[in-house]
Amino acid sequence: xxxxxxxxxxxxxxxxxxxxxxxxxxxxxxxxxxxxxxxxxxxxxxxxxxxxxxxxxxxxxxxxxxxxxxxxxxxxxxxxxxxxxxxxxxxxxxxxxxxxxxxxxxxxxxxxxxxxxxxxxxxxxxxxxxxxxxxxxxxxxxxxxxxxxxxxxxxxxxxxxxxxxxxxxxxxxxxxxxxxxxxxxxxxxxxxxxxxxxxxxxxxxxxxxxxxxxxxxxxxxxxxxxxxxxxxxxxxxxxxxxxxxxxxxxxxxxxxxxxxxxxxxxxxxxxxxxxxxxxxxxxxxxxxxxxxxxxxxxxxxxxxxxxxxxxxxxxxxxxxxxxxxxxxxxxxxxxxxxxxxxxxx
Ligand code: KG4
Ligand code: ZN
Numbered sequence: 501x502x503x504x505x506x507x508x509x510x511x512x513x514x515x516x517x518x519x520x521x522x523x524x525x526x527x528x529x530x531x532x533x534x535x536x537x538x539x540x541x542x543x544x545x546x547x548x549x550x551x552x553x554x555x556x557x558x559x560x561x562x563x564x565x566x567x568x569x570x571x572x573x574x575x576x577x578x579x580x581x582x583x584x585x586x587x588x589x590x591x592x593x594x595x596x597x598x599x600x601x602x603x604x605x606x607x608x609x610x611x612x613x614x615x616x617x618x619x620x621x622x623x624x625x626x627x628x629x630x631x632x633x634x635x636x637x638x639x640x641x642x643x644x645x646x647x648x649x650x651x652x653x654x655x656x657x658x659x660x661x662x663x664x665x666x667x668x669x670x671x672x673x674x675x676x677x678x679x680x681x682x683x684x685x686x687x688x689x690x691x692x693x694x695x696x697x698x699x700x701x702x703x704x705x706x707x708x709x710x711x712x713x714x715x716x717x718x719x720x721x722x723x724x725x726x727x728x729x730x731x732x733x734x735x736x737x738x739x740x741x742x743x744x745x746x747x748x749x750x751x752x753x754x755x756x757x758x759x760x761x762x763x764x765x766x767x768x769x770x771x772x773x774x775x776x777x778x779x780x781x782x783x784x785x786x787x788x789x790x791x792x793x794x795x796x797x798x799x800x801x802x803x804x805x806x807x808x809x810x811x812x813x814x815x816x817x818x819x820x821x822x823x824x825x826x827x828x829x830x831x832x833x834x835x836x837x838x839x840x841x842x843x844x845x
Pocket of ligand 1: 681
């Protein structure tokens with residue numbers, strides 16, 4: 501069975517073809533980062549318009565790369581939510597129109613389920629059950645995963661998401677958008693002892709997070725410098741970046757370790773854009789070696805938004821329940837859609 505995946509929830513347009521026998525056949529992606537950069541963040545209306553321009557050429561690319569004809573597609577999975585309403589509407593309407601035109605069934609997929617299952621696209625697949633840390637630009641959640649659609653939320657952020665904290669702190673340091681990768685690179689040159697920033701909720705004895713205070717701590721450090729940002733030399737910027745990255749990585753690692761301990765599970769899966777962060781990976785790998793658990797990451801290219809994870813999540817659902825896709829082309833998007841409200845497959 502060949503499933504076409506369509507992702508358009510934020511600022512990436514992704515189309516991909518996944519075959520349940522042969523695996524991922526192809527994926528095509530366009531990132532709008534360069535377009536939104538001058539505004540310092542995603543402009544929803546521009547995002548929607550760009551998805552319209554990109555979707556069909558990317559479909560052609562994915563089909564050509566895979567050597568597959570449109571008629572060979574068996575089902576179409578698209579991101580139904582959560583995300584930007586206008587952006588979601590583009591991918592959903594493209595997917596449902598294609599379904600109608602080709603007479604193929606369609607299936608709405610939860611964006612976070614796509615992220616959550618993306619490490620299973622890697623060559624080394626974790627078995628269920630596992631603990632998942634979902635760290636993206638919009639979400640930070642710790643979950644127990646017992647199967648496709650069987651997710652129990654253990655804890656989440658009470659304010660900013662991890663990616664948001666990376667982006668906002670990077671912005672304070674004048675690093676542009678999205679700042680996650682940039683602040684991470686800069687931190688490599690920083691002195692770990694120069695700034696000890698707070699580790700919010702490290703000892704809260706639950707699995708929740710709070711990152712807005714950390715961003716404020718960065719702001720305070722910057723403000724307290726005489727002359728503000730203008731007076732901060734490159735080395736000092738790197739030191740602040742290092743202080744920030746060390747703090748956030750410490751909290752994320754500690755909460756993962758305590759979720760594993762609490763559930764008695766030995767497998768940890770990392771998903772979402774911040775999962776690409778090298779300091780986080782190094783810290784989790786070190787904890788895994790020490791505490792004897794195993795960590796699984798998505799391939800780097802599938803950490804951030806992409807169509808492959810949507811095609812894959814759709815394919816897994818269809819394998820478990822062939823009726824999951826329907827010839828019902830009257831789509832509705834769900835910009836707000838808690839992950840624990842989705843149905844088990
Ligand atoms: O999962 P994703 O592509 O989009 C959402 O669904 O939100 O995640 C994007 C987020 C951004 O906040 C970006 O700064 C962050 O992931 N990110 C990183 C890294 N790569 C992407 N944060 C830290 N280090 C990175 N290497
Ligand atoms: Zn995402």
